[in-house]
Amino acid sequence: MEQLPILIPLPLLAASLVVPLAGLWAPRAVFPISVAAVALSAAMSALALAEVVAGGEALRYTLGGWAPPIGIEYVVDHVAAFVTAVITGVALLVVVAARRAAAREAAGRRGLFYALVLLLLAGLTGMVVTGDLFNVFVFMEISSLAAYALVFRGGRAGMLAAYRYLILGTVGGSFYLLGVAFLYFTTGTLNMTDMARLLGEAEPNISVAAGAAFIFAGLGMKMALVPLHLWLPDAYTFAPSSVNSLIAPIMTKVGAYVMVRMFISVFPEGYLADEVPVSQALIALGLAGSVYGAYAAMGQRDLRRMLAYSSVSQLGLLAVGIGIATPLGLAAALLHVMNHALMKGALFLTAMSMRMGAGVSDVRMLAGLGRRMPATSAVFAVGAVAMVGIPPTAGFFSKWYLSIAAIDEGLWFVLAVVLASSLLSAVYLFRVIERLYLAPAPAIAGGADDAPNAAAPAQDAPARESPLDVTLPMALLALATIVLGVLNVVVMERVLEPGL
């Protein structure tokens, strides 16, 4: 199974070529082919994860048989296997759940739509498994271009959001590329293993420092680190529902993963704190982001926009974990990658379901949905409780390990902010739960008020629960936040600790 690393993105890439053709001749085959490709990729990721955990060794594959550092190397170690398994697993559930929404939103251009989804996922998994810094850029651009195109489908507002996303995303990508170029000047290599060796031997010089700064600025843009997050709220709000439930849980996480990769396999230990103040910047901006995001989320009327700001807040916590940069801090960050992907996946799917079933996405209009859409509302409640971090849900353990990592480094203010931010998230999430369960159902008929997105479909139609193919994947994600919370020690001890 030595080809396993490349077998993770390959089915997605291959299917993305097939699907547009299938869209022309056999539109009905588009969805099964896409799901099969994602499922295959998820199975390969699971296999790779099992292999890495059992063998304890990273899986390496050289493209075309050219030995590194000349050829491009694909490396799946504990961390990469974990992250691809999370991405493809969550993506599989979301793609299945979003079938109906996508059918409506992709109207007639289903082949193209799914080709973009598959390209997006191929790019994301490719970024994770590659061991080559330039190859990261290539995959990053593939996934980003696919994402711009998908967001673009979200109507007039979506176009503007996509344009903004495109500009800022391209700036981010260029920064990253520039940073890699600086490193290339000094070392003459693009292979991560090779780079790590050469950087370890090299004298610290301004070129490497500049490279690190550019790389992290670029990645910060990709992972929406405050104040580089400006593209995110609009992109997540105005993208089609089927798209934002896909990109919100996983897209920014891969940017974060590449950051972790920089810490563990590119730059020498301590370099990013002592020579270039990257760690300090990540902690400071992460804390600012976690508070700002939560604060901004409180003021949102649109459910998706609220969840988008909540992502800004949670990504801030993730950045703090990376910035702490101890094995425990990085493990906490990676655990949060998984936990947040599960929680946000579940929450964005409920937003999609509410939009489909009740035609609302304004928080004030959600009143009474607890009774009319019980499954969707229950998933929202579980996801929200997990976000707040009540034990034993997954969200608690993100907070828990992050706290321990912060205390370990003597960063008391980090502990205080981490705990306080979960209280802030309780404020905006319980506000929605109150609406769902405690407010009397309004006469929705007259509800075309100033809500920017108060949905196209029939306002006066009674809200109906979404069908099982929507609620089941959603419920699985919610269940996973509890099960993987209880079993977090397995993830930590078997997967993350050996990998860091």
Added chain:
Amino acid sequence: MTGESVSSPLPFVAVLVPLAAAAAAPVLGRWPNAREAASIAAALATFGFVAALLPGASDGKAATVSLLELSPGIEVALRADAAGMLFALLASFLWVLAAVYSIGYMRGLEERKQTRFYAAFALSVGAALGVAFAANLLTFVLFYELLTLFTYPLVVHRETPEAVRAGRKYLAYTLTGGLALIGATAWLAMLGVDASFQAGGFLGEQRWWTDGQLWALFFLLAGGVGVKAAVMPLHSWLPAAMVAPTPVSALLHAVAVVKAGVFGMVRVLIFVFGADLLRDMGAWQVIAAASGATLILASFLALRHDNLKRRLAYSTISHLSYIVLGVALLGPLALTGALLHMVGHGVTKITLFFCAGAIHVRTHRDQVSGMAGIGRQMPVTMGAFALAALSMAGIPPFILFTSKWYLGWGAAEVGQQAFLIVYMASGVLSAAYLFPIVIRAFAARSPDFPPFGEADARMVAPIAVVALLGLAWGIAPDLPFGFFELASSVAADAFPSSAPAAEAAP
């Protein structure tokens, strides 16, 4: 840990039964009789399992079960030791009565969403039992947070704007308290301290703490549990939470939730810090001062409130501080008294709330001023109320006299006569805010009462039982569960140097 441990899954089973009952409630939701029968059956089964743990706990062979690792090196562990048994017995026993009472109450008022009510009720009891049996700090935090979560639907049950506001306040206070606990627990976990509760404390063994760190830890932990124990200034969620249906106020806000806070105070002060360390730090004085002030202030506030449930809420705040103060005095007699008071106040306050609920169902009156002459129409209910009021004031031979006797004696034992006076003064105040209700109920006449009579038998019977228990346990606190024996064995473990309180109740 002091005392032996015997491996047994029973503590876990006891926590699991209420959780299973909660899962059954929605399934049986369409058949109210089956749903409520299941609720009573679950309460009885839970009580049975808890009672089965009693012999082990009184012999010093606590049943212990470790479930799974929740964080590397820290397991979810349950242990039915003597202190945990006191709380678990109280909660599970009173759940049986509250389950019966709830039927009468909820049907009498034709409340909505009864299925959600029964499910959340059972979940809350399960979480409270988890708090009782938690063997280490992380397990404690786990159930403490779950208790907050599960009681939230009960606080907002009425779904009125007032209830929603109360729910927000409740979450704001208790989640903040929970975060303080989580911070402290994470700190200890980072240091690799085995945070298993240990009579006499485990922090004292670790001599490398600086004073500043100890105080920070103390404020995080004591503040975290102090919220649910409603020690002023962390108390204001409790009167607000009285918008919940009365069975909730009775079992949860007089027994399970607030006692989880008080019980947490016992765990933190006696089983985490330990008496020696707290005396060295002088930290006990902080708690003693706060709870002493709460005790008196809350009694005065109770006098001012005309709404019966609010008056009872302030009375609860006052009596919780009796217990907290007793623990903070750090003497074996005071601790025995505090634990007895925890049990005694549970059974007495549930009587008072049950009575308030019965009155509400029959007359829809909540104001004390509207209850003149009510004793003539509801003699059993108001008779029970009178018995409980006597007990609250600390009149012999009721249970709260016994506990207060030990509390006062304990204050004198550690040389804090000032607190003895506080206890006595507060007894007078308890009489002042409760006796007038009783006197007016029987002596005064109110012309505007239509004839209505006693409430449903499913409400009156539990009321009579709890009222008589308050009397019976006052005369013989060891019958049938050995509360006194359990309390004094906790005290003996916590203060091995002092002779255990040997005498039985006076």
